[in-house]
Amino acid sequence: EAGVVQSPRYKIIEKKQPVAFWCNPISGHNTLYWYRQNLGQGPELLIRYENEEAVDDSQLPKDRFSAERLKGVDSTLKIQPAELGDSAVYLCASSPHNPAPSQIFGPGTRLTVL
Amino acid sequence: AQKITQTQPGMFVQEKEAVTLDCTYDTSDPSYGLFWYKQPSSGEMIFLIYQGSYDQQNATEGRYSLNFQKARKSANLVISASQLGDSAMYFCAMRSDRGSTLGRLYFGRGTQLTVWP
Numbered sequence: 001e002a003g004v005v006q007s008p009r010y011k012i013i014e015k016k017q018p019v020a021f022w023c024n025p026i027s028g029h030n031t032l033y034w035y036r037q038n039l040g041q042g043p044e045l046l047i048r049y050e051n052e053e054a055v056d057d058s059q060l061p062k063d064r065f066s067a068e069r070l071k072g073v074d075s076t077l078k079i080q081p082a083e084l085g086d087s088a089v090y091l092c093a094s095s096p097h098n099p100a101p102s103q104i105f106g107p108g109t110r111l112t113v114l
Numbered sequence: 115a116q117k118i119t120q121t122q123p124g125m126f127v128q129e130k131e132a133v134t135l136d137c138t139y140d141t142s143d144p145s146y147g148l149f150w151y152k153q154p155s156s157g158e159m160i161f162l163i164y165q166g167s168y169d170q171q172n173a174t175e176g177r178y179s180l181n182f183q184k185a186r187k188s189a190n191l192v193i194s195a196s197q198l199g200d201s202a203m204y205f206c207a208m209r210s211d212r213g214s215t216l217g218r219l220y221f222g223r224g225t226q227l228t229v230w231p
Binding site: 031033035040041042043044045048055056058089091093095098099100101102103104105106107108110 | 118147149151156157158159160161164166205207209211214215216217218219221222223224
């Protein structure tokens with residue numbers, strides 16, 4: 001089966017510009033997660049979706065970050081405006097249900113803000 | 115608060131030898147899950163092994179085994195017969211089974227494993 005798909009793989013933008021990341025989870029996976037991984041650290045959860053509902057978004061900086069999963073399948077994470085500190089790898093993961101004995105991660109999007 | 119501690123920033127092992135990567139966790143929840151992921155230099159997070167807090171036996175997946183000591187709150191990863199391709203960053207993670215944070219993974223800072231010939 002196809003894995004979690006993310007695009008783009010790399011993105012370089014100037015500060016104050018908007019940016020969007022896209023994720024397509026494994027088919028049939030109802031739960032979708034967005035994590036952010038800063039350099040030298042482990043990932044941290046930004047938001048979790050159960051189907052189309054955001055059920056854990058307490059760590060999403062809502063002043064500049066937004067996310068959607070309109071039809072309960074693919075998802076978009078947006079930053080507007082980007083700041084220098086947003087430079088990180090943005091990882092999408094999915095699982096068939098929650099809780100699950102595994103979360104399968106996509107390849108990530110490496111964002112560099114200049 | 116949920117916390118994962120990986121005290122070994124780097125580990126070195128010779129090919130074909132076994133290596134143990136340490137992980138301790140802190141939680142007051144009765145139910146949780148423990149994971150290990152591998153992250154090569156290419157950046158993807160590869161799921162290796164899972165242990166549920168109520169599982170009686172240690173999990174094994176091929177050359178990977180998880181040494182789960184609940185009373186000590188440790189979940190060490192053992193890699194047997196190391197291969198050059200095992201060189202990567204390894205992350206320990208704990209899944210929260212609590213309320214609104216159900217399913218959230220808390221990660222340690224990782225251990226960089228280097229396998230030498």
